Amino acid sequence: MNRRTLIAAPLAAPALLALPAQAQPAGVVMEEFLIPGGAPGVEIYLRNKRPEAATAARADRTILICHGDTYPASTVFDLPLGGLSWMDYMAGRGFDVWCVDIRGYGRSTRPAAMAQPPDANPPLVRGTEAVADIAAAAAHIRSTRGVPKLIHMGWSWGTSLQGRFAAENPGLVERLVLYAPQWVSPTPTPVSPSQPTIQAYRTVTRAQARERWMNGVPDNKRAALIPAGWFEHWADSTFATDPEGSRRVPSVLRAPNGVLLDARESWAAGVPWYDPGKLTMPVLVTVAEWDRDTPPALAVALFPALTASPGKRLVMLAEGTHSIVMERNRGALFQAVQVFLEENIAA
Numbered sequence: 001m002n003r004r005t006l007i008a009a010p011l012a013a014p015a016l017l018a019l020p021a022q023a024q025p026a027g028v029v030m031e032e033f034l035i036p037g038g039a040p041g042v043e044i045y046l047r048n049k050r051p052e053a054a055t056a057a058r059a060d061r062t063i064l065i066c067h068g069d070t071y072p073a074s075t076v077f078d079l080p081l082g083g084l085s086w087m088d089y090m091a092g093r094g095f096d097v098w099c100v101d102i103r104g105y106g107r108s109t110r111p112a113a114m115a116q117p118p119d120a121n122p123p124l125v126r127g128t129e130a131v132a133d134i135a136a137a138a139a140h141i142r143s144t145r146g147v148p149k150l151i152h153m154g155w156s157w158g159t160s161l162q163g164r165f166a167a168e169n170p171g172l173v174e175r176l177v178l179y180a181p182q183w184v185s186p187t188p189t190p191v192s193p194s195q196p197t198i199q200a201y202r203t204v205t206r207a208q209a210r211e212r213w214m215n216g217v218p219d220n221k222r223a224a225l226i227p228a229g230w231f232e233h234w235a236d237s238t239f240a241t242d243p244e245g246s247r248r249v250p251s252v253l254r255a256p257n258g259v260l261l262d263a264r265e266s267w268a269a270g271v272p273w274y275d276p277g278k279l280t281m282p283v284l285v286t287v288a289e290w291d292r293d294t295p296p297a298l299a300v301a302l303f304p305a306l307t308a309s310p311g312k313r314l315v316m317l318a319e320g321t322h323s324i325v326m327e328r329n330r331g332a333l334f335q336a337v338q339v340f341l342e343e344n345i346a347a
Contacts, residue, residue, distance in 0.1 A: 038132025057145035068156030072106025073099035125256035153177035164274035183298035203252035216292035288320030311345030
């Protein structure tokens with residue numbers, strides 16, 4: 001087992017900490033797109049960060065990132081905390097970085113049923129629909145950049161979506177990053193569906209989001225986990241993507257519940273939602289030690305199932321949660337992924 005534990009190290013130079021919240025780092029450009037999704041009438045939101053002085057496109061330097069089951073990608077992966085987002089960091093190292101919001105999330109099309117009471121319709125946005133949106137986003141990027149394949153990365157639910165896409169389309173995936181992966185669990189996790197009837201969508205308040213975030217963090221480590229102002233910056237940016245939810249008191253974020261029905265029928269039933277044995281590209285699995293949504297035991301169980309992956313790697317990160325991407329120790333995550341993306345791996 002090629003396994004490495006990384007400890008957080010300083011990431012952003014002091015000069016970056018003084019950047020205005022929405023400023024782009026020097027030499028990095030951003031573009032935004034609404035493109036046709038995986039079904040008629042669906043538009044999906046894509047955001048791109050890349051070096052201003054970009055060279056010819058390369059498959060091993062072009063990456064598509066997908067979010068988890070509650071929050072959109074753009075307000076996590078391109079959130080300028082301390083003046084620098086993860087997408088900025090990768091673009092600054094020469095990568096052409098894209099993130100996608102699946103239908104029902106962020107600035108992508110929301111199903112009409114999300115404007116109705118949550119108990120009026122069945123669970124919205126099943127995984128197969130989400131994978132169709134990933135396929136549409138990836139096809140757009142491959143066509144736009146003229147590359148035959150991309151690096152794919154997912155967080156949480158996004159690991160299932162990207163894993164399934166990669167298993168079904170191995171020739172289109174250069175490498176695969178599974179950050180906080182879902183996998184079969186012998187015991188319920190905080191995101192396991194427990195209610196007898198799953199509604200169309202759910203609502204999350206800021207207080208609930210923070211409580212879930214801190215689950216599993218030792219009491220003596222909580223105060224230092226998230227630097228001052230970071231949670232509020234993330235919450236302001238994320239909840240603003242749901243204008244309907246923002247009008248409620250207290251404000252809420254609406255999230256489709258198709259993922260919960262998928263989890264009931266697959267992970268909770270002991271049935272993997274994709275076949276890791278079909279992943280023939282290099283795969284990185286990474287998780288933080290205090291993750292309670294997708295505990296480290298799931299990553300450890302998934303790793304041996306990657307039987308066809310050359311150069312597979314498992315990285316456990318110290319003192320972080322499911323959301324280490326937005327915590328003080330996020331540098332460990334950035335560096336672990338970057339090492340994997342940039343190194344030569346023999347097939």
